[in-house]
Amino acid sequence: MSSIIQLLPDHVANQIAAGEVVQRPASVVKELLENAVDAKATDIKLIIKDAGKALVQVIDNGQGMSVTDARLCFERHATSKIRLAEDLFALGTKGFRGEALASIAAIAHMEMKTKQEQDELGTQIVIEGSKFVSQEAAVLPKGTSFAVKNLFFNIPARRNFLKSDTVEYRHIVDEFQRVALAHPSIHFTFYHNGSEMFNLPISTLRQRVVNVFAGKTNEKLVPVQETTDIVTIQGFVSKPEFAKKGRGEQFFFVNDRFIKSGYLHHAIMAAYDGILKDGAQPSYFLYLDVPPSAIDINIHPTKTEIKFDDEHAMYAILRASIKHSLGQFNIAPVLDFDRDANLDTPYGFKDLQGETPTIQVDRTFNPFSDERENKSYNGGGSSTSYKKPPSTANWESLYVGLEKEDEFVATSGIEFENEMVTGSLFNDQEVEQTVQNTYQIHRKYIVSPIKSGMVIVDQQRAHQRVLYEQFLTNMTVNQASSQQLLFPLELYFSSTEMELIAELKLSLVNTGFIFDDSYAEHVVINGIPVNVVESEVSILLEQLLSDLQDGIPENSFSQNDSIAKSMARSLAVKTGTSLTIKEQENLVNGLFACKDPNVSPFQKPTFITMRVEDIDKKFAV
Structure with missing residues (x-):
């Protein structure tokens, strides 16, 4: 054979x-x-x-x-x-x-x-x-x-x-x-x-990071420096207030080789524990120098994963060094009883000698003396006159003459404006119409009665559906309304993010954004959609860039669909938010006015119904 x-x-x-x-x-x-x-x-x-x-x-x-x-x-x-x-x-x-x-x-x-x-x-x-x-x-x-x-x-x-x-x-x-x-x-x-x-150009480590990512990167960075027998760590982490939704600007280098490590990333997140918002990701540029014999880099085809000899020690050192840097530069609260910067002597007074205060005592002062109103007490360089309070022994004399009738003011000739009572602000019928028809449960679900039973609505998914259809309609019909900003917003992004925004600019304009001239490192926004709060603009754009980091669809409809989904996710009311009765009713009515109210933009159910028969079965013996 x-x-x-x-x-x-x-x-x-x-x-x-x-x-x-x-x-x-x-x-x-x-x-x-x-x-x-x-x-x-x-x-x-x-x-x-x-x-x-x-x-x-x-x-x-x-x-x-x-x-x-x-x-x-x-x-x-x-x-x-x-x-x-x-x-x-x-x-x-x-x-x-x-x-x-x-x-x-x-x-x-x-x-x-x-x-x-x-x-x-x-x-x-x-x-x-x-x-x-x-x-x-x-x-x-x-x-x-x-x-x-x-x-x-x-x-x-x-x-x-x-x-x-x-x-x-x-x-x-x-x-x-x-x-x-x-x-x-x-x-x-x-x-x-x-x-x-x-x-x-050839530069320092900090300058290279700033040159690559531009914008306001320099003011975001907190230096990290630690030297041990196991590893030498240097680099930078970002301040908590500059954390983003995405994980774009996160770099680990081991012996000048880029790697990915979920284990070390967890150590960094542990160092930021308690000072980051939910879902926020800090930026970091960390360079680890370890002995070549202590690592194995031949475990992955692309060489982006490394095996350390002592991962637990690496985790502890990295977490402690970042936590120390955040505390050292007053980014995170620390307990340090050795030194308080607020108690340091100012530079202009460091060579001056303190003067011993002098005490002056008036030995002739008698607070019970009748002549005390004519005397003054002088102590510590300031004088304060002491006056005798008026005597209240003959208090009856204060009311002499008030019992005379001619002293009273005649009120019989004074006419007062007659205020007619026209009833309550809302009539009885209107009061009956404001009876609560919706109820919020655990700040997550909205319950509303219907003829056959009741409907339970997920408030976050329902709002996502409402916003999604609104944005998609605005981008399709090109009739979005905007609100002008009194002071334009300047938002800084990296060069890669600026290119993404340039490609999405037309679709964002259709949703209601008004852009001024764009620059190499930032954009200027003069107007925003009517249902967007000014403080949420940067969060919305960061979420949008994070969602589209894997690529923008070439099809215009798919691009609009992706943008509408991302914006709806960012702006939708979150679980745990308390809603008024009016907001609950508007949300329920808006949901069932949608073309497809059954599911959210991400194909999750928005509501469920429970019939009276189903409830009766629960109580059946």
Whole structure:
């Protein structure tokens, strides 16, 4: 019987490996940027077109490669980072598997240009789908340039799985930010379709965070610094008042490598316990430096998860250091009996000597003396005259003469305006109509009687349905009404969020928002929808950006639907809110006036009915 197990051809094996390494254009950006960092580059340029589908190019001024290395780097499992298996536990670089370039070259048109500083000529290689098309010498500057074109050209099924340009661009920005934040000593530049999106000069850690996220990031940051035998922690966390609904600006770096860790995130949330609003997420940019032998980074294909030797100690140290920083900078209340800043001596009085107060006593003072009204008591530099109160011994004399009749005022000739009683403000019929027909239970449900029994309404879901249909109608008919603001609102967002708002601007205008000129870091709002409170605008937009962080639907109706759902979720009355009788009735009436009152915008039931027969059965013996 012939054997049925065969070795896969190299191009097939490369395409299979590409399924792990290259999921989307952002994966190519990540691998190429990390290779440029490993090459000890000080200036890295990222150029993309059509969200990376047409072109992803990374240019660096690093060490470059020789002719042999340039050809060998495209072979599978070829790397300069490790030699032995033990090297996996002493890694100081990013890439080490040796599959990235081979996988990328298997599914794209790739062109590489590289030159070492000591060489006169560089090497230019062109590869299409793992096939070497050409290799020749060329005059090049020092460093390496990788240009990846037509990603997934030979796997159209994978290309069809890519999202819209907006979504893919956001993933690329995420990968770029992760690498740029980890290396403030490198100058990064990012171009998209010919426009400069980021220009990050060499700077300090704080300046790099501010340059990446712009806006008012600098005033949000609280520094964190802790050094122990297990880990060295530095970085920044945000003040509680700047916490957001989404988890966008949260970064962990271990040995300058971005990671995701729900366990460490829980430690940060524990440090913020009691000073954050429900559902709010703080921003943080934390850099952990641990011995390479104390971690294992080879447990996940994308290397975004790490296994620590002592996770419990890491959790405790991280939580304590953040809590200490929040207390040290007066962000959170602390108990410190050693020093009180309010008791410190002001700077202008620190060299002055205190004067001993003098006490003056009037030894002749007698409070029972008849002459005390003519004397004064002088003590402590101030004089206060002491007067004798009037005598009340002959109090009867105060009422002498009041019993005479001619002293009384005649009131018989005074006419008073006759006030006719016209009845109560509401007549009896109106009073009967204001009989309470709705009842609120546990500030969550509204009960209203009907002919067949009663209906129980979930107030939050019902209000979501009412608001959802209102917003959707406004956006569809373009007849939304707005209320002008006396003072315009200025809201600051990151560059990525500003791009999302620019795409959603037309739909937001249809809901009732009025925007002034938008700037690079903030938007100015002059008007808001009539059913939106000014204080809720920032919360509403943050929730909207959080809901649409995975992408904006390309279809206009789907986009309007997503915006209406997000705004309805943000503005709907929450469980636990007490409603007046009038508000309860308006909510119930508004619900049953909707086109689809049975379910909320998120397909959850809004009410249930209980018939009298069902209630009778409960009491049946």
